[in-house]
Amino acid sequence: MTNGNSDADYEGIRPDRRDQAEAFDAIGDSYDDAFPHKEGQVSAGEWLAGALSPGARVLDLGCGTGVPTARRLTDAGFEVVGVDLSKEMVRLARANVPEGTFHQLDIADLRPGGPADLGRFDAVTAFFSLLMLPRPEIPEALRTVHHLLVPGGLFVISMVEADMDNRAIPFLGKSIRVSGYLREELHKVVEQDFEILKESSYTYAPAISDVPPEEQVFLCCRRRD
Secondary structure, eight states: OOOOOOOHHHSSOOOHHHHHHHHHHHHHHHHHHSSSOHHHHHHHHHHHHSSOOOOOOEETTTTSSSTTTHHHHHHHOOOEEESSSSSHHHHHHHOTTTSSEEEEOOOOGGGGOOOOOOOEEEEEEEEEOGGGOOOOGGGHHHHHHHEEEEEEEEEEEEEEBBOEEEEEEEEEEEEEEEEEHHHHHHHHHHHHTTTEEEEEEEEEOOOOOOOOOOEEEEEEEEEEE
């Protein structure tokens, strides 16, 4: 995984996240076994479903297996497009949510002028996907989300509250690299591009994992125009 990229680097190349993708390819179905409830994610998804107009178009960044978010939003009648680095997660999402459209892509591919143009969306979700980036890339990723949203579009993001940058941690028998912010700093980063409408947090530990309990923060936001 690339360390300490500048904005110019992010705009010019596709970051190398093969190690992250391969870890999630190997994790596969065991991800849902380890995280069987996802109360915070479900609650934030319900908020979004209630705030959107019928037929809205939603992008699920880091869609994983498609459960619960893409599944819930397609059941509510929304047009859902999901992207994930992992080809195995994309395969599972297509099987679990055949009504959705799923692509194996990096968020860097979706930047303005990037190699993939999926159009504009009424809402974007990023449940624990941006924490897979080094900290220097997170503000640029948020600007990409802003670009992908229509004016007034909604954005739901979840992060783990932690002061770390691109740190390797054990996760379901694999090693992944993650970043995080303490709450006040997370607000500052997000509020550059979005108005925070609602916040919630949950203490959560995977059902089968060597990872200790973590504080998960969920922010429901609106694009600043």
